[in-house]
Amino acid sequence: xxxxxxxxxxxxxxxxxxxxxxxxxxxxxxxxxxxxxxxxxxxxxxxxxxxxxxxxxxxxxxxxxxxxxxxxxxxxxxxxxxxxxxxxxxxxxxxxxxxxxxxxxxxxxxxxxxxxxxxxxxxxxxxxxxxxxxxxxxxxxxxxxxxxxxxxxxxxxxxxxxxxxxxxxxxxxxxxxxxxxxxxxxxxxxxxxxxxxxxxxxxxxxxxxxxxxxxxx
Ligand SMILES: C[S@@+](CC[C@H](N)C(=O)[O-])C[C@H]1O[C@@H](n2cnc3c(N)ncnc32)[C@H](O)[C@@H]1O
Numbered sequence: 001x002x003x004x005x006x007x008x009x010x011x012x013x014x015x016x017x018x019x020x021x022x023x024x025x026x027x028x029x030x031x032x033x034x035x036x037x038x039x040x041x042x043x044x045x046x047x048x049x050x051x052x053x054x055x056x057x058x059x060x061x062x063x064x065x066x067x068x069x070x071x072x073x074x075x076x077x078x079x080x081x082x083x084x085x086x087x088x089x090x091x092x093x094x095x096x097x098x099x100x101x102x103x104x105x106x107x108x109x110x111x112x113x114x115x116x117x118x119x120x121x122x123x124x125x126x127x128x129x130x131x132x133x134x135x136x137x138x139x140x141x142x143x144x145x146x147x148x149x150x151x152x153x154x155x156x157x158x159x160x161x162x163x164x165x166x167x168x169x170x171x172x173x174x175x176x177x178x179x180x181x182x183x184x185x186x187x188x189x190x191x192x193x194x195x196x197x198x199x200x201x202x203x204x205x206x207x208x209x210x211x212x213x214x215x216x217x
Contacts, residue, residue, distance in 0.1 A: 017083040039152035049116040055123030059088025106131035111142040155208035
């Protein structure tokens with residue numbers, strides 16, 4: 001339901017769908033795609049696997065993943081923004097076994113014990129604070145027993161000048177998501193039941209890539 005997110009954040013994604021990737025490339029001097037690619041390497045999608053791209057935006061990461069899993073695999077992208085979903089469907093219509101669903105991921109999912117991997121990039125901080133835990137719980141249930149999740153996002157616990165930089169950025173562009181600074185991803189993943197949680201810091205600790213598994217072995 002749209003009402004759970006800040007409406008003007010969703011409106012931003014609706015309006016920027018056709019040029020979102022270009023805009024982000026421009027603003028980050030090309031680093032955005034590089035960071036996404038690095039995060040996908042942590043997921044390491046294999047031929048034949050079923051992968052979910054949570055809050056898939058323009059569908060670019062889902063398209064890379066679809067090529068990695070091949071025709072024996074399956075990729076699902078989920079996003080609340082109708083125009084992001086339409087754009088993804090149009091742009092990647094040639095991809096086999098890839099579907100983009102318009103869905104509010106904070107609401108119950110139909111998938112249980114289905115995916116080998118879930119990928120979430122720059123999306124957890126967009127979700128309403130009280131819904132992040134629930135969304136991680138849905139992710140846990142949607143994974144197969146040996147499944148894994150990779151979450152790439154800002155690192156709210158960064159210290160010193162990094163913290164100041166992130167705070168200024170959030171105050172300018174992400175004011176609605178300032179509560180993300182009190183979000184402890186490691187703790188949340190543990191509470192949900194994830195095991196073998198590893199976090200890798202990137203770009204002086206401003207960003208983090210977290211890999212977690214559903215099972216202990
Ligand atoms: C910052 S963009 C990131 C998109 C993509 N993952 C990437 O790395 O470029 C955040 C995306 O989350 C989506 N989103 C926000 N809240 C959502 C929700 N409750 N359910 C599904 N998608 C949501 C937005 O529509 C947007 O496409």
